[in-house]
Amino acid sequence: VPVIDLDPDQPFEVLPGAAVGGGPQRIEEFAGKAVKMDGVSPDKIGGGEDDASPVPEKVQVGHSPQYKVERKLGKGGFGQVYVGRRVSGGTERTGPDAYEVALKFEHRNSKGCNYGPPYEWQVYSSLNGCYGVPWVHYKGRQGDYYVLVMDILGPSLWDVWNSLGQT
Numbered sequence: 333v334p335v336i337d338l339d340p341d342q343p344f345e346v347l348p349g350a351a352v353g354g355g356p357q358r359i360e361e362f363a364g365k366a367v368k369m370d371g372v373s374p375d376k377i378g379g380g381e382d383d384a385s386p387v388p389e390k391v392q393v394g395h396s397p398q399y400k401v402e403r404k405l406g407k408g409g410f411g412q413v414y415v416g417r418r419v420s421g422g423t424e425r426t427g428p429d430a431y432e433v434a435l436k437f438e439h440r441n442s443k444g445c446n447y448g449p450p451y452e453w454q455v456y457s458s459l460n461g462c463y464g465v466p467w468v469h470y471k472g473r474q475g476d477y478y479v480l481v482m483d484i485l486g487p488s489l490w491d492v493w494n495s496l497g498q499t
């Protein structure tokens with residue numbers, strides 16, 4: 333049985349201005365360990381609820397180009413996904429030089445980020461290159477959000493079924 337190594341493979345970069353600050357601080361206990369928390373409860377924020385801080389208008393993480401954040405593609409249990417359009421350059425449809433990407437935002441107070449970057453990042457790293465899984469090209473933190481920059485996929489079967497009135 334192949335063993336998948338879920339250790340993080342790359343450090344991520346915290347951009348200037350991304351400092352955690354302000355807001356009341358609390359101590360919460362997870363798995364018997366005291367964890368210092370900032371601001372509101374992660375449980376209340378979940379998958380980027382509307383009361384969380386708005387996602388940024390522009391994104392640049394790690395060594396990525398800059399992207400303008402456009403329409404929302406969807407929302408999951410932990411994060412929200414938007415179209416990102418490269419501000420300049422970008423000739424490819426997919427890959428690190430793509431002119432359009434999917435940007436997945438996960439709020440730093442969300443339940444997936446209790447111990448730092450989302451655990452899901454390790455899963456994406458392990459699955460990168462697998463058929464049907466979008467390639468992640470850049471990742472990092474900007475302001476209150478952890479951001480993944482990945483290939484944009486076509487509509488899911490769920491999206492297609494709904495666009496046809498679930499017939």
Ligand SMILES: Nc1ncnc2c1ncn2[C@@H]1O[C@H](COP(=O)(O)OP(=O)(O)OP(=O)(O)O)[C@@H](O)[C@H]1O
Nearest residue numbers: 405406407408409410411412413434466483484485
């Ligand atoms: N790379 C992508 N390209 C295009 N659309 C995407 C991409 N990634 C996510 N989406 C859209 O955003 C939605 C939310 O994705 P996300 O990964 O946050 O959650 P999920 O996998 O649907 O659910 P859960 O978080 O419960 O596992 C998806 O259902 C899909 O419609």
